[in-house]
Amino acid sequence: MAALQKPGSSSLMGPLAASCLLLIALWTQGGLAVPISSHCRLDGSNFQQPYITNRTFMLAKEASLADNNTDVRLIGEKLFYEVNMGERCYLMKQVLNFTLEEVLLPQSDRFQPYMQEVVPFLARLSNKLSQCHIDSDDQHIQRNVQNLKDTVKKLGENGEIKVIGELDLLFMALRNACN
Secondary structure, X not given: OHHHOOOOHHHHHHHHHHHHHHHHHHHHOOOOOOXXXXXXXXXXXXXXXXXXXXXXXXXHHHHHHHOOOOOOOOOXXXXXXXXXXXXXXXXXXXXXXXXXXXXXXOOOOOOOOHHHHHHHHHHHHHHHOOOOOOOOOOHHHHHHHHHHHHHHHHXXXXXXXXXXHOHHHHHXXXXXXXX
8 A cells, every 4th residue: 555655745744744733732622722821921022122120120129219118128038938930921911910000000190201111011011911810729829919909008009109119029029920
């Protein structure tokens, strides 16, 4: 029977078999092609733009000069408590959304001109992560985010300044968790 095959036709059998296996796998998973958390990624090029990186770090530096509470760290080990590596991008998405909605937008008239350039950049990152979610229980993540929110609320305006002063840490944590 091998003598009846045309040259080159056997080279199609491997990809054809792989495609069939993929279709069977998709069918058994109800059509899900990729894990749910696959949207929890950002292209590394987002963090390799010198201009916006500089503006983000300058905004953080300017705000940190106004931060009079050096005892509290918002983005640190405590934020990642009981969060495994595969869930960290989802956690950082939650922190990013909080930062944008509850801190940066209400404070958008401060720390100019940096704020007017950094906020749209962070909003684009948030938009790119809009489909990011995890398929497991996220109560531990929500608890950590809520602890962050409670700390910021307890510190009042100083807490909001601290969030802005830690934008460099947010930038780096997003890069590390979502890359």
